[in-house]
Amino acid sequence: MTYIKTEDAVGQVLCHDITQIIPGVKKGPVFKKGHIIQEEDIPVLLSVGKEHLYVWEKHEGILHEDDAAAILRDICMGNSSEMSASQPSEGKIEITAAIDGLLKINSEKLLAVNSLGQMMIATIHGNTAVKKGDKLAGTRIIPLVIEEEKMKKARELAGDKPLLSILPFKPAKVGIVVTGSEIAKGLIEDAFTPVLEKKLSEYDTQILGQQLTGDDKEKITNAVLDFARKGADIILCTGGMSVDPDDRTPGAIKDTGAEIISYGSPVLPGAMFLLAYLNHNEKRIPLMGLPGCVMYAGRTVFDLVLPRILTGEVLTAADLAAYGEGGLCLGCKPCHYPNCGFGK
Known part of the structure; x- marks a missing residue:
């Protein structure tokens, strides 16, 4: 850093806070460390007795924290219209949702960038349903200045696609x-x-209707196929999901010809959940068998899977298996979902 006359400091970066004291009115920083001094700041600085200032010396290949923070912002969201960002302040930028949808995060590349040191990106959990205006992430450069080469490395590790994206929810017709x-x-x-x-x-859905089939396996199968013919985008089968002999729903779903992705999930409540996909007229219809817990528990595996299905994401057995860590609902009263660790 260097010590210069205040009048010569335009465009320079402050090394320390500048405090303004107005007895009985105010005591606090009028300019914070890292502030880039503007022409209009000079009279203010002089009025608080600062005729000389300590500023950072500019060097080739060194970026100010706000400039570097903008790079982290671009790494997170690129030019996406799905998100908006605050202006840089003290090396910090906040990113919020501009649309309703499902937040997706490239966790591997996020870890790679955060492992570089001297910079950070903190996010909420991926696969969280978000609404317009929700806070998604915050970025910060730790030091006041940082090597340009280090930020280039961050860009390289992040790759060409933004680390964050929001998948919009699609309208869906649902058969029950x-x-x-x-x-x-x-x-x-x-x-x-x-x-x-x-x-x-909670989503843009239309219920086509419900069919009461009892425990007749053939009737359950026919009801599923009937909803498929009527144009259902999602079909839900309620109850009959345990391993008891009179619980026929899994077998009935299998008889539709649907591809069973998983019967069972590492989620409580929701262990007996079934996910399948039924191909009908070149359409791939998600078909879910819902255990009784969905009826009486506040949040279950259904709440974790439904928003992903509504984006058009095709889930795999591995996607469901990944819910094991965080898949235990603690049954908090009142329920804080999705602002909790369930499913994360």
């Missing part, structure tokens, strides 16, 4: 197949469908 002989016979009221209606109402 309600199993259980006691419901079909009218002995008890269907309590499952109202729960699904509430969860689906």
Whole structure:
């Protein structure tokens, strides 16, 4: 750093905070460390008694923290219209969602950039459903200045695609197949469908209807295929998902000819969840078998999978297996989901 006259400091970078004290009114920094001095700042600096300043000396190949922070911003979001960013301040930039959708993160490359040191990108968890205005990430350069070469390395590690993206939710028509002989016979009221209606109402979905099939395996199969013919984008089968002999839903789903991706998930609540895909008229329809916990538990595996399905993402057995770490819901009262570790 170097010591120069205040009048000569335009364009220079402050090495320390400049404090302004107005008795009984204010005491605090009028300019913070790292501030780039502007022409209009000179009278203010002189008014607080700063006739000389310590500033950083500019060197070839060295970037100011705000310039470097802008590089981290570009690494995170590129030119995406799905996100917006704050102006750099003290090497920090905040990134927020500009649309509703599902946040996706390239975790491997995020780790690579953060492992470089002297810079950081902190995000919320990937595969989180976000709304416009939600905070997604914050970036910061740790020192006041940083080598340009180091930021080039960060760009190289990040690659050509932004580390963050938001997949918009797609409108979907949903068919609901309600199993259980006691419901079909009218002995008890269907309590499952109202729960699904509430969860689906969080997204742009249309319920095509519900079919009460009882526990008849053939009727369950036919109901699924009927919804496929009616143009369903997603089909949900409620109940009958355990290994008891009279629970017929998994077998009925298999008889539709659907590809079973996984019967079972490392999530509690939701261990007996089934995910399959039914090919019908060149359309790949997600087909889910929902265990009883979806009806009575606040949040379950269904809440983790549904937003991903609604983006058009095709899930694999490996995607479901990855939910094991974080897949234990603690049943907090009140529920904080998605601002918690469930599924993350």
